Amino acid sequence: MRENIIIDKSYEFALRVVKVYKFLNRKNEFVLSKQLLKSGTSIGANVTEAQEAISKKDFKNKMSIALKEAVESRYWINLLKDSDYISEMQANSLLQDLKDIIKILTKIVKNAS
Template sequence: MENNFQEKDNIIRSKSFDFSVRIVNLYKILYYERNEKVISKQLIRSGTSVGANIEEGIAAFSKKDFIFKLQISYKEAFESRYWLKLLFKTEYIKQSEFESLLFDVEEIIKIMTVILKSSKENQ
């Protein structure tokens, strides 16, 4: 399964992992420095779930399972985008932090859209 998606997989795998690292680092700042304890926990769950579900999808035993895991990851990316918007609008994160993370998650969403579309067409 992995060979069929190798080129796209490497891009989405590395971008989602880098996004997870950024989310973990933001969580530490929000939780310990900015005293935000609720939304930050939601964000770390959804933000790190993006890459985790991509990894599970890569290890899938069937194309159907691969698509299913990527669909979960796709939804988690949308949820992460929501939490980032909320954190920005409630002034827990600065505009520069927000715009940078928003760019990353939207890029991940675009890449996953292409992967899911081609995977479903080739199913």
């Protein structure tokens, strides 16, 4: 069976986000970490939902939402980095994963049009 790269990448990213969330909660940071948790895990949830879309329009809509959540996650990661909750190295690693996810999702959304 052929693997689905966007499902795999978005799931792996969600796992990383959960770990960052736990780490930040131990540092008593609850607000920004919760925002990242919501947007970062929503990417994969929407990608997974898109696999069962009832129409091409529904598929494109779910993938578009996943793309928006990825862009939002990038914002929260940068904010966490710039407010010194996570290191630049941690942020850059997460941002590289997001860059790949955003690139793939952008192609999927464009091709679904």
